[in-house]
Amino acid sequence: MKKLILLLTIFAAVSIAGPIVPLPRKINDIDIKKALLGRKLFSETLLSSDRTVSCHSCHSFDYGGADPRIVSVGIDEKHGNIQSPTVYNSRYNFKQFWNGRVNTLKEQADGPTHNPMEMGMNALLIEKRLNNDKEYKKEFAAVYGSSEIRYEQVIDAIVEFERALVTPDSKFDRFLRNEIKLNKEEMKGYLAFKQRGCITCHNGINIGENSFQRMGLFVPYDFNGSYPDRHSVTHKEQDKNVFKVPTLRNIELTAPYFHDGSSKTLDKAIRKMSHHNLGVNLKEDEIHNIVQFLKTLTGKRPAILDLK
Numbered sequence: 593m594k595k596l597i598l599l600l601t602i603f604a605a606v607s608i609a610g611p612i613v614p615l616p617r618k619i620n621d622i623d624i625k626k627a628l629l630g631r632k633l634f635s636e637t638l639l640s641s642d643r644t645v646s647c648h649s650c651h652s653f654d655y656g657g658a659d660p661r662i663v664s665v666g667i668d669e670k671h672g673n674i675q676s677p678t679v680y681n682s683r684y685n686f687k688q689f690w691n692g693r694v695n696t697l698k699e700q701a702d703g704p705t706h707n708p709m710e711m712g713m714n715a716l717l718i719e720k721r722l723n724n725d726k727e728y729k730k731e732f733a734a735v736y737g738s739s740e741i742r743y744e745q746v747i748d749a750i751v752e753f754e755r756a757l758v759t760p761d762s763k764f765d766r767f768l769r770n771e772i773k774l775n776k777e778e779m780k781g782y783l784a785f786k787q788r789g790c791i792t793c794h795n796g797i798n799i800g801e802n803s804f805q806r807m808g809l810f811v812p813y814d815f816n817g818s819y820p821d822r823h824s825v826t827h828k829e830q831d832k833n834v835f836k837v838p839t840l841r842n843i844e845l846t847a848p849y850f851h852d853g854s855s856k857t858l859d860k861a862i863r864k865m866s867h868h869n870l871g872v873n874l875k876e877d878e879i880h881n882i883v884q885f886l887k888t889l890t891g892k893r894p895a896i897l898d899l900k
């Protein structure tokens with residue numbers, strides 16, 4: 593019975609989502625001036641009520657756009673309840689947040705500044721602070737041509753920056769484009785990733801980020817906290833313990849893993865995944881090879897970060 597369900601899941605997932613495709617080498621739809629202003633705002637602590645936290649505090653470029661802490665820490669040392677995902681390549685996510693409660697980066701960016709746990713701000717206060725800053729006044733005027741800074745412009749610039757956070761030319765993307773070969777272990781890992789069925793959920797341009805799936809599809813997962821799962825959005829019974837399938841791009845940089853940050857290393861994460869979501873216990877060499885494959889998914893640091 594379990595095998596049959598697995599086969600059906602594989603069939604459904606592959607037919608809906610399609611294969612893994614490389615990220616574009618160059619993205620041509622970015623307004624660079626806006627994105628550079630967004631880059632500054634992304635690391636701006638003025639955007640938090642006590643001036644201690646910026647977007648970068650929880651989405652660090654030193655950790656693949658994610659947070660090395662199990663849960664993020666916002667203003668007043670307030671601890672969040674869920675692990676911070678990467679902002680890299682998030683323009684390709686079909687929804688945002690672990691439970692997909694918003695559709696676009698624009699709706700998403702509106703969230704943290706208002707979230708009392710994260711930045712605890714409101715639009716008026718952000719406008720007031722930025723309008724009191726001569727540098728920002730000049731910079732916004734140059735980009736938006738208006739004398740007063742408005743909150744929508746702040747969000748607009750941050751989103752433009754996020755849209756530029758793409759990590760092209762990973763070893764795997766180059767392999768997909770027939771430019772290079774994977775080594776033996778990486779290749780074996782890729783085959784195991786396909787044959788074992790990881791690819792049924794982790795596929796498409798972001799190797800994930802295009803469907804919701806249950807954590808604990810085969811073996812129930814022990815939820816040791818109350819996390820906002822998909823059920824908290826839809827209130828449908830079948831969405832209990834369901835989350836957006838995360839991207840596996842740059843996964844070697846974004847530990848700890850899972851919504852609860854419960855796995856510190858990739859081999860532990862793979863063990864957990866295969867046990868709970870495939871109902872198999874992989875052999876040591878298979879796990880090793882899948883780790884080698886996952887490491888080929890690390891792309892180049894987004895060019896916008898180093899643009900002068």
Ligand code: HEC
Nearest residue numbers: 646647650664665666674675676677682688689690704710
């Ligand atoms: C205090 C830590 C913290 C701060 C500050 C913060 N974030 Fe986040 N961010 C998170 C966490 C945690 C999540 C996941 C929340 C969830 O899914 O319920 C998240 C989710 C996201 C996502 C969705 C990614 C995905 O794969 O679904 C994006 C995009 C994002 N944040 C961008 C931003 C931007 C832009 C800012 C600044 C305006 C910001 N964040 C500030 C912790 C933070």
Ligand code: HEC
Nearest residue numbers: 789790793805807809837838849850851861862865866869
């Ligand atoms: C049935 C769908 C499904 C299958 C099959 C599946 N995954 Fe996942 N994967 C998910 C979901 C959903 C999550 C997020 C779960 C959570 O955080 O609770 C996830 C999370 C992960 C993570 C952690 C990502 C992060 O950023 O925290 C890794 C690594 C991973 N999967 C690798 C694999 C590998 C390797 C396989 C095959 C052995 C696999 N997955 C099979 C759905 C699946």
